[in-house]
Amino acid sequence: MxxxxxxxxxxxxxxxxxxxxxxxxxxxxxxxxxxxxxxxxxxxxxxxxxxxxxxxxxxxxxxxxxxxxxxxxxxxAGTEPKKEEEKLPEKVANTEKTVNFAPVRTDHRRSLATPYVRQLAREMKLDIELVTGTGAAGRVTEEDLRQFANRMQNSVPAQFPATAASHGRHLEASAAAVETTQLQPKTETVTRVATSSQGDIQRLPLKGIRKKIAEHMVKSVTIIPHVTSVDELEMDQLRALRERLKPHADKRNIKLTFLPFFIKALVIALKEFPMLNASIDDSTNEILLKRFYNIGIATDTPEGLIVPVIKDADHKSIFQLAEEINQLARLAREGKLTMEHITGGTFTISNVGPIGGLQATPIINHPEVAIISLHKMEKRWVVREDEGVIRWMMNLSLSFDHRLIDGVTAVRFTNRIKELLEDPNLLFAEMV
Missing domain, CATH: 2.40.50.100 (RNA polymerase II/Efflux pump adaptor protein, barrel-sandwich hybrid domain)
Incomplete structure (x- = not known):
């Protein structure tokens, strides 16, 4: 058992x-x-x-x-004899001598992998036991699967797929079992209706993602003394630049929004104001200054707010950022994000502009020390050189941890972001 x-x-x-x-x-x-x-x-x-x-x-x-x-x-588990298919690793090992395939496991131990990676292996019709893991403790990662699949496609002779297919029969059987199970009726959420002096009250269980969000928000506001600074940004030049770049993005099937430009400006400012890319280790009373820039993108999904993270944003182009933002948003909406997708962030952006709102007091994503919120873009009367003109304007709200960041530092930080975005030529000149 x-x-x-x-x-x-x-x-x-x-x-x-x-x-x-x-x-x-x-x-x-x-x-x-x-x-x-x-x-x-x-x-x-x-x-x-x-x-x-x-x-x-x-x-x-x-x-x-x-x-x-x-x-x-x-x-x-019983004591049934092993099926013939389970001896296939030996056959694949023999094939490896001629096709330069990945090393085959001979110790019969089960590969280390997260449930998501195992599910992905089934979808790709790969035997995860044949994949060499490069993650911690030899764990098989998503990238390991993709590289393994590429080697199969590029190196395996034409007659080999038949062998690989037979080797994956038990995986297809598993997938079929999942499909059969998913046809069964789902268990509905149990609710209760109570009657008060004002009328009926429906009681819903606080569970799932909504419960996790609630717990995280309480922890954040309990630990971090929040202060919010609001400023406005002139968007005319950035709008013009985006319009010029959109045809090039369209050729690559990339949806180009304003967010990649904000991320690039943010990374430049974070390098100049490192305290905003830090965190506090409360157990040791130490400040952790992070020399990597992983930007969380607060994303609205049917299940609630989720923050997927773009890793090493300082090493990616505008188009690369745009493509990754779209990919992460899709995975979030489909409920396919993994822990790798939502951990390791150093700073978060919340873009509520498409929905509306002039300003907000965003809650910091603990253990980070700051979060910036982007609000709706609209035409406003502003004064330029003593004359009233119409400009495309957007408000920015920056919440910061007052234990670590002073108000003056926060305002200088947003001023730098404004400077880079209001003059995109300067933004591109500062990029590394």
Missing amino acids: VEFKLPDVGEGMHEGEIVKVLVRTGESVQQDQPLLEVQTDKVNAELSAPVTGVIREIFIVEGETVEVGTTLLVID
Whole structure:
């Protein structure tokens, strides 16, 4: 009997909410077949069977929150002889001598990989046990899968795909089992209706992403003394530049918004004002000055606000940033973000301009020390050289941690961002 316990699928994860139970007691399952869907810190993780066997007991129900290490179900692995397909790694190893394929595992230990990466391997029709992991402790990453697939495509002779396909039969069977399970009726959210002196009140459970957001916001405002500074930005020249670049972006099938320009200006300013790219280690009373620039993009999704992170934004072009922003937004809306996508941020941008609003007091994404909010763009009467003119204007709201950042520093920081964006020629001249 194998006790399947809730693993730590994210950085510092302590608990998870059971979103879906994909199997039933008495059901036969294959190794790597999805068993459960768990809601962790703003992402859904699919947990797969570690062995082939039969589900004997299920100890959890949908909607329940359990701690890491809790036994979720028991699988009877049995003593069935191994199927012929499981001997295929030897055949692939022989093939490797002629096609320069990736090293094959011969120790029969299961590869380390997150549930998301295992799911991706199934979708790509790859045997994850043949992939060499480059992550921590040899963990197989998403990039490892893609490189493995590229090597297969570029190196394997024409007759090899048939062998690879037969090697992946158990993966296709697992996928089919998932599709069958997903056809079953979903468990609806339980609500209660109570009657008060003013009328009926519907009670909804605080759960899932909304619960995680609530917990994170309370932690942030409890620890960080927030101060917000508001300024305005003239957008005419940046609008003109974007219009000139849009045809080039369209040729690459890239949706070009204003956000990539803000990110580039932000990175330049962060390098000049390093305290805004820092964090405080409360356990040691140390300031952590970060020499990397990972920019979080607050994204509205049907499930709530999620902040995917663009890593090493200072090393990416305007077009690269635009492409990654669109990709992360799509993954967020589809609920396909992984912990890798939402961790490691050093500064966050919240762009509420397309919705509206003149200004706000955005809450800092702890443990970061600042967040900037972009508001709606509109034509306003402004005074330039003692004359009233019409300009495209936008407000910026910067919330900062007053333990680390003084008001003067915050205003100088936003002034630098304004300077770069109001004159895009200067922005491009300052880019590294």
